Amino acid sequence: MKIGPYSLANNVFVAPMAGVTDRPFRQLCKQLGAGYAVSEMAASNPRLWASEKSARRINHEGEMEPKAVQIAGADPTMLAECAKFNVARGAQIIDINMGCPVKKVCNAWCGSALLQHEALVAQILEAVVAAVDVPVTLKFRTGWDRAHKNALQIARIAEQSGIAMLTLHGRTRADGYSGEAEYETIAAVKAAVSIPVVANGDITTPEKAQYVLQQTGADAVMIGRAAQGRPWIFREIDHYLRTGAHLPSPQITEVKMLMHEHLRAHYAFYGDYLGVRTARKHIGWYVRDLEGGEVFRQQMNRIEDCAAQLDAVDAFFELQAAQGERLQYRPAEEKLAA
Structure with missing residues (x-):
């Protein structure tokens, strides 16, 4: 699969997630089989570009190519300038966010709130595509709510505006992350346009990825929450799609090594003080379905030193190795009872 001039390793992608898909996590996912990854959402307001938080979100130093930055906003001119700003700093693909359902984003008429204004959607897409000489992609939802679904109209507007690829989360803004994803809408969008379409929503296993690709005709799948704490899910899905066979669960020694790699990169990226605190959520995701994981997560939240955090992770996985x-993930019924 290609996005513009860039040939991707496979069609299993990492979804952009605020507070999750920072550079260390994206890089780890790519190493573990993800064919493509997009940065966290970067604000289009130029007053925020110099902030430490924004600078980290668009930091791609040493990252495997192609380097993709997602931008968000509601003003066509501002978004065009933001795209140019990021391309000048190494972005090779620009992704526009019209899918975020979070209230603070939608209240600013950004993210999925834009789906209510198709004329403005066209203005934004045309402005950004004209501003840069790299591929521009769009991530969006099926509509504002179930009574106002306009994915087909948005998809056609995007294709006419020169968008290189569409990623569709099969839910409306009102759905948030509840209910089941609408794969039939993704299929309808794929049938209506000639540009690549990526299916997003509820893809948690290799079998589900294969099912979604078959049901929608999509060119790729994008994995979000299922990758939290399981970055090896990308190689598992890619292997299954290519061979029809399952890879075994990762060895505990490998997981311990991967966590060391991830955490050390995380500390270097954020600094010790912020790094040890923001690493807690990742560690919690890694251990949540393992025996003793919840107790360990609670203990982890009291550790405020990077070296001590790494030692605690080592000790936890030594117990797992026994x-x-x-x-060995806990059975589903045990997780529900926990």
């Missing part, structure tokens, strides 16, 4: 050489 149960076998590979990760």
Whole structure:
């Protein structure tokens, strides 16, 4: 699969997630089989570009190509300038966010709130495409709510505006992350346009990825929440799609090594003080479905030193290794009872 001039390793992608898909996590996912990853959402307001938070969000130093930055806003001129700003700093693909359902984003008429204004959507897409000489993509939802679904209209506007690829989360803004994804809408969008379409929503296993690709005809799948704490899900899905066979669960020694790599990169990226605190959510995701994971997560939240955090992770996985050489997730019924 290609986006503009860029040939991707496969069609299993990492979804942009605020507070999650920072550079260390994106890089790890790519190393573990993700064919493509997009940065966290960067604000289009130029007054925020110099902030430490924004600078980290658009930091792609040493990242595997192609380097994609997602931008968000409601003003066509401002978004065009933001796209140019990021391309000048190394972005090779610009993704426009019209899918975020979070209230503070929608209240500013950004994210999925824009789906209510198709004329403005066209103005934004045309302005950004004209502003840069790199591929521009769009991530959006099926509509504002179930009574106002306009994914087909938005998709056609995007294609006419020169958008290179569409990613559709199969829910409306009102749905948030509840209910089941509308794969039939993704299929209808794929049938209506000639540009690549990526299916997003509820893709949690290799079998589900294969099902979604078959049901929608999409060119790729994008994985979000299912990758939190399981970055190896990308190689598992890619392997299954290519061979029809399952990879075994990762060895505990490998997971321990990967966590060390991830955490050290995370500390270097954020600094010790912020790094040890923001790493807690990632560690919690890694251990949440493992025996003793919830107790360990609570203990982890009291550690405020990077070295101590790494030592605690090592000790936890040494206990896991006593149960076998590979990760052993708790049965679903045990997780529900916990």
